[in-house]
Amino acid sequence: MEPGAAGDSRPAKPGPCVSGAALAASGEPGRRMPTVAAVLPAGGCGERMGVGTPKQFCPILERPLISYTLQALERVCWIKDIVVAVTAENMGVMERIVQKYQHTRVSLAEAGVTRHRSIFNGLKALAEDEPGCKLSKPQVVIIHDAVRPFVEEDILLQVALAAEEHGAAGAIRPLVSTVISASADGCLDHSLERATHRASEMPQAFLFDVIYEAYQQCSDYDLEFGTECLQLALKYSDTKAKLVEGSPDLWKVTYKRDLSAAESIIKERISQEICMVMDTKEDTERVGYLLEEVLKKELNNVKIVSGVRSHGGRDIQQITLPQCYNFVCVNGAASDFPETQQLLSVLEQSSLSILYPVVVVLVYFLDFKSVPLGQKMESLMWIREFAKEVKKRNILLCGLLICYPQVAS
Numbered sequence: 001m002e003p004g005a006a007g008d009s010r011p012a013k014p015g016p017c018v019s020g021a022a023l024a025a026s027g028e029p030g031r032r033m034p035t036v037a038a039v040l041p042a043g044g045c046g047e048r049m050g051v052g053t054p055k056q057f058c059p060i061l062e063r064p065l066i067s068y069t070l071q072a073l074e075r076v077c078w079i080k081d082i083v084v085a086v087t088a089e090n091m092g093v094m095e096r097i098v099q100k101y102q103h104t105r106v107s108l109a110e111a112g113v114t115r116h117r118s119i120f121n122g123l124k125a126l127a128e129d130e131p132g133c134k135l136s137k138p139q140v141v142i143i144h145d146a147v148r149p150f151v152e153e154d155i156l157l158q159v160a161l162a163a164e165e166h167g168a169a170g171a172i173r174p175l176v177s178t179v180i181s182a183s184a185d186g187c188l189d190h191s192l193e194r195a196t197h198r199a200s201e202m203p204q205a206f207l208f209d210v211i212y213e214a215y216q217q218c219s220d221y222d223l224e225f226g227t228e229c230l231q232l233a234l235k236y237s238d239t240k241a242k243l244v245e246g247s248p249d250l251w252k253v254t255y256k257r258d259l260s261a262a263e264s265i266i267k268e269r270i271s272q273e274i275c276m277v278m279d280t281k282e283d284t285e286r287v288g289y290l291l292e293e294v295l296k297k298e299l300n301n302v303k304i305v306s307g308v309r310s311h312g313g314r315d316i317q318q319i320t321l322p323q324c325y326n327f328v329c330v331n332g333a334a335s336d337f338p339e340t341q342q343l344l345s346v347l348e349q350s351s352l353s354i355l356y357p358v359v360v361v362l363v364y365f366l367d368f369k370s371v372p373l374g375q376k377m378e379s380l381m382w383i384r385e386f387a388k389e390v391k392k393r394n395i396l397l398c399g400l401l402i403c404y405p406q407v408a409s
């Protein structure tokens with residue numbers, strides 16, 4: 001699977017565009033994609049989060065939240081430009097994030113004092129009527145909050161195609177709580193029937209001219225206090241948005257607890273696969289095979305692949321999976337440093353650890369009757385120092401010594 005393909009968790013790289021498969025899945029295999037760009041409002045201060053850092057820059061697994069959202073959009077190769085609206089004071093922070101995590105197709109625009117104004121500034125960057133504008137106007141523009149990291153290609157494709165057909169489209173979700181209206185004296189005025197109402201989520205998509213004209217015409221009041229782009233399209237461009245049922249993952253990170261929830265979802269997603277690297281064929285047939293069977297039995301929802309590492313680790317790609325971030329290296333008698341160093345440098349070249357921490361467990365088996373435990377532990381002390389070194393590169397290395405009595409043959 002190409003990095004960046006649907007389901008792969010690394011940034012999209014030039015390569016086969018998955019939209020053919022996605023278009024087929026959408027029931028319109030022969031349809032041509034319109035040109036699509038995205039605007040990510042990221043100029044808020046995250047007041048409800050209650051921490052000093054604006055929530056779009058809060059770290060999850062030591063990576064800023066907005067980087068996960070960018071990665072999600074970059075996996076979709078038919079989105080040609082991503083405009084992120086950030087405050088002037090956070091431009092430098094955003095530029096460093098784009099560089100460090102190798103995000104592509106990203107341009108920055110200055111945020112406004114409200115979310116609508118930030119979105120409007122992002123649209124102006126795409127409108128080609130800005131002096132020095134290097135972006136081209138798309139047929140369809142997707143608007144997506146920078147703090148909604150769990151967005152998949154299928155909903156993006158659905159809203160983009162619906163927007164091309166209807167002028168506007170937005171993701172919706174069933175209401176969890178009932179919506180009520182309060183009277184001036186703080187008492188219930190009336191409640192809305194929950195079954196006939198929906199929560200408006202993101203992503204939303206629009207024919208570029210529909211939403212751009214709406215923003216150009218809308219009142220300062222709407223720019224100041226509005227929260228719904230679909231409403232602007234209806235009110236100012238007489239365009240009724242097509243509503244598209246979205247998945248539960250479209251929720252917006254708003255409160256501190258949402259960061260913990262997002263972290264557990266990300267951890268869950270990157271712990272679904274383990275690559276077992278055997279040192280020699282013999283390992284495959286003996287302890288390595290047995291360990292693989294135990295892991296498969298104990299971790300029955302985890303995909304485990306294994307293979308014999310060629311000398312120098314060159315064939316590691318043959319046994320890894322595109323989004324595998326967990327490696328168990330089965331070492332027989334040898335406990336040498338160069339072999340492990342070679343494996344880690346191959347992992348580093350794959351840039352796996354830029355986006356997510358990579359876990360490498362070196363497993364050593366010891367027949368404690370043949371080698372005194374103290375001597376074996378001594379020979380493995382290099383792992384501790386090496387682990388400190390590679391942690392700087394987001395690789396978490398640890399050693400596991402399994403002592404067993406050699407059964408007399």
Ligand SMILES: Nc1ccn([C@@H]2O[C@H](COP(=O)(O)OP(=O)(O)OP(=O)(O)O)[C@@H](O)[C@H]2O)c(=O)n1
Pocket residue numbers: 040041042043044045046047048049054055056085111112113114115116118119145146147252253254
């Ligand atoms: N002036 C603003 C305000 C908000 N946003 C962005 O709009 C998205 C959704 O807004 P919200 O969840 O309200 O973010 P904040 O305004 O930062 O949160 P709070 O209301 O708690 O301060 C976020 O990505 C936020 O960065 C923006 O681009 N410009």
Ligand SMILES: O=P(O)(O)OC[C@@H](O)[C@@H](O)[C@@H](O)CO
Pocket residue numbers: 115145199200201202227228229252
């Ligand atoms: O008001 P907030 O800035 O928290 O959220 C903005 C949008 O995400 C919110 O209004 C959605 O319902 C989509 O319109």
